[in-house]
Amino acid sequence: MATVSTVRRARARRGRTTALLAAAVAAALAAGCSPGSGSHDDGRGPAREPGRSPTTAAPAGPVLAVKIDNxxxxxxxxxLNSADIVYVEQVEGGLSRLMAVYATRLPRAVGPVRxxxxxxxxxxxxxxxxxxxxSGAQRKLLPLIExxxxxxxxxxxxSGAYHRGTDRPAxxxxxxxxxxxxxxxxxxxxxxxxxxxGAAxxxxxxxxxxxxxxxAARFTFTWSASRGRWLVAMDGSAATTTDAGRTAPATVVVQYVKLRRSGFHDSLGNNTPFTETVGSGRAKVLRDGRAYEVNxxxxxxxxxxxxxxGDGRPVAFAPGQVWVVFAKA
Structure with missing residues (x-):
């Protein structure tokens, strides 16, 4: 159990994080900015329950978030199957990209990175x-990231963090x-x-x-009672991995959010949509072969x-990997 001082320090860090993020965004927009040891995965996918309360122990370090080509x-x-959370975002041209977040396991390799x-x-x-x-960003976005x-x-x-595979082109x-x-x-x-x-x-x-x-993308989640998981299909084809078989999260969240135009464009002139994840709205939680309409x-x-x-009670997810799909409200 975390001490009171630990909680206070965590809250202070969060306050500084908010201020720094706000300052970085304001500064960038004002400038016109358009394998190892330890807990590494063996490739068999997540075999843990990431639902433990974050106050039960101090983290050993920060999470790893990886932007993944889709x-x-x-x-x-x-x-991908080793991630605790997979976020699905809309990008230019109505296509999709993934952000995988790793905390309880680190796979030997992740990608392709974009x-x-x-x-x-x-x-x-x-x-x-x-x-x-x-793997990079639009030139005018780089100061905001830094x-x-x-x-x-x-x-x-x-050094040594990235490598190019030989099975597909750059x-x-x-x-x-x-x-x-x-x-x-x-x-x-x-x-x-x-x-x-926890319990449903x-x-x-x-x-x-x-x-x-x-x-320009489609995601289908089909409940498998035998596996107790949601089987993922992308653009009509089963989603698989090179190292751990079929992609099958325990919980899927379809979170309805606002998408607005940003000040950034791709090389073809397509505007990059900004996904607003701060705010409130409705969502649908899929777990155990059932759907829950939530806020x-x-x-x-x-x-x-x-x-x-609807009456304000917290909604618990099934232990295991969670996919959050940001859909337009």
Missing amino acids: SRRARPHTG SARESDLELLGQFDRPTLAY NAPVRAEPPGRT PHNLYLRPGALLPEAPGAAALTTGFRY PAGGAPDTSETVDFP WSRPKAADGTRFTT
């Missing part, structure tokens, strides 16, 4: 100076070695997301399949996200 040519992924977006910094504000691994309260780790910054063949960035997994206490884990809430409706459509709330970037029923 174009058709980037699949199958590597190391570029960061402005929305990532707001999303990562809930953690205490997380490590962000990414001044944000994250440990930025693009290629070339840490840019879909860049892989991260997490052990080069973190000596060990920080543990479940670093997952300051606000998520709760009362109510819900039977649900064995849910599909979320982006303008979400995240008052500040330094806060985690709370999911509650």
